Amino acid sequence: MFLTNLTLSNFRSYHHVETEIPRGILLLSGGNAQGKTTILEALFYCAAFSSQLAENDRQLIRFEELKEPVAVARIVAQFQKSNTEHKLEIRIIQETANFNTRVRKEILLNGIKTSAQKAIGTFPAVLLIPQMTAILEGSPQERRRYLNLTLSQSIPGYAQALTEYNQIISQRNALLKLISERKADPQQLDYWDDLMAKRASFIIYHRIHALLKLEEFAQEAHLRLTANQEKLCLNYQPSYDPAKDSTGNEPSKYVMSNCPDRSSFSTDEIEKGFHHRLNSIRNKEIERGLSTIGPHRDDFRINGNEIDLGTYGSRGQIRTALISLKLAEINWMQTKTGVYPLLLLDETLAELDHQRRNDLQEWLNTCNQGILTTSDLSHFTESFIQKHVVWNVTGGTIQK
Numbered sequence: 064m065f066l067t068n069l070t071l072s073n074f075r076s077y078h079h080v081e082t083e084i085p086r087g088i089l090l091l092s093g094g095n096a097q098g099k100t101t102i103l104e105a106l107f108y109c110a111a112f113s114s115q116l117a118e119n120d121r122q123l124i125r126f127e128e129l130k131e132p133v134a135v136a137r138i139v140a141q142f143q144k145s146n147t148e149h150k151l152e153i154r155i156i157q158e159t160a161n162f163n164t165r166v167r168k169e170i171l172l173n174g175i176k177t178s179a180q181k182a183i184g185t186f187p188a189v190l191l192i193p194q195m196t197a198i199l200e201g202s203p204q205e206r207r208r209y210l211n212l213t214l215s216q217s218i219p220g221y222a223q224a225l226t227e228y229n230q231i232i233s234q235r236n237a238l239l240k241l242i243s244e245r246k247a248d249p250q251q252l253d254y255w256d257d258l259m260a261k262r263a264s265f266i267i268y269h270r271i272h273a274l275l276k277l278e279e280f281a282q283e284a285h286l287r288l289t290a291n292q293e294k295l296c297l298n299y300q301p302s303y304d305p306a307k308d309s310t311g312n313e314p315s316k317y318v319m320s321n322c323p324d325r326s327s328f329s330t331d332e333i334e335k336g337f338h339h340r341l342n343s344i345r346n347k348e349i350e351r352g353l354s355t356i357g358p359h360r361d362d363f364r365i366n367g368n369e370i371d372l373g374t375y376g377s378r379g380q381i382r383t384a385l386i387s388l389k390l391a392e393i394n395w396m397q398t399k400t401g402v403y404p405l406l407l408l409d410e411t412l413a414e415l416d417h418q419r420r421n422d423l424q425e426w427l428n429t430c431n432q433g434i435l436t437t438s439d440l441s442h443f444t445e446s447f448i449q450k451h452v453v454w455n456v457t458g459g460t461i462q463k
């Protein structure tokens with residue numbers, strides 16, 4: 064895929080900017096708070112239909128625009144995919160009526176309104192912002208969010224299965240609570256258990272296979288970035304593990320060799336096992352009024368030379384592992400969909416040592432299309448800067 068044009072209107076600090084985007088690597092250079100990250104944020108919004116930086120969509124509408132009765136922020140990305148031109152337009156709209164303010168979004172693909180769930184995967188992108196070290200250091204929720212977003216972009220039906228699974232969990236939890244208060248019949252759970260096992264097995268199956276493939280690609284990238292010093296492993300820790308019987312021990316958080324091979328399980332086998340497990344813990348779940356196993360409780364850990372980097376990694380180690388994971392994501396998405404995603408890297412060279420910077424730049428030289436931001440061009444080699452396009456971003460404007 065190639066992004067060819069980008070238009071931003073009333074998005075964050077941008078009043079209106081309309082620009083062609085070159086192929087290959089584009090470096091956005093500029094001082095702090097000039098609007099570099101905003102461009103990456105807007106582009107990744109086209110992939111995920113949510114911001115990875117804002118708490119809510121309202122924050123994305125330019126302050127001045129918010130004074131209008133109807134305030135609209137617009138992102139338009141034009142791109143080529145499989146030799147066809149596409150146009151993706153996102154409008155984030157704040158409306159005020161009867162003293163009530165609400166913010167909604169509209170997504171138009173080639174002029175036709177669509178939903179985020181249907182459109183996900185249309186504009187594949189991989190984003191790395193410094194805050195994403197939370198994938199390693201943060202809570203399991205951060206890692207599930209990361210996995211879900213990555214898989215939703217590349218696996219047809221994953222986003223829908225996830226939405227349905229989350230709805231099932233809410234309904235099932237409400238029922239468990241009623242049963243625990245003796246206000247409903249436990250047999251009513253049978254219906255929800257069937258639905259839950261079906262959706263859960265689909266999600267677990269794809270997480271198993273995606274993490275195995277991501278690990279393979281991440282290991283390759285990481286050995287390159289660490290001069291063969293560190294072996295990276297992604298250790299899936301599903302809350303229902305098809306490889307274990309109901310009394311199995313948890314694998315150690317720190318030792319990768321304990322990681323069981325789950326790749327031979329079919330979705331049917333996972334579904335059956337999941338169902339069996341739900342039956343065996345039914346009383347406990349009723350007591351707690353909660354769904355205690357399933358993809359909503361999964362985790363995965365990232366280990367370097369068998370050490371959990373989220374807990375023990377240095378800043379540089381964590382950053383490098385994150386870069387390896389992101390490079391793996393590109394390879395995995397391309398293998399899975401046949402489409403090369405757009406790479407978006409925010410201040411990625413900062414905090415890397417000289418050798419790792421050079422290795423990453425070498426890799427970037429082979430990249431299909433990527434947009435990089437930097438507030439310090441001296442992080443890049445002279446030859447890298449000569450080879451690629453550099454634009455300056457100042458006060459919400461782009462100077463070419």
Ligand SMILES: Nc1ncnc2c1ncn2[C@@H]1O[C@H](COP(=O)(O)OP(=O)(O)OP(=O)(O)O)[C@@H](O)[C@H]1O
Nearest residue numbers: 075076095096097098099100101122123124125126
């Ligand atoms: N809704 C908004 N309306 C107007 N300005 C905003 C809005 N949201 C954020 N900004 C401003 O946009 C500016 C640009 O932010 P951005 O994160 O893109 O800068 P940057 O060039 O990446 O800086 P840094 O190098 O410090 O990361 C910031 O000064 C920020 O306060």
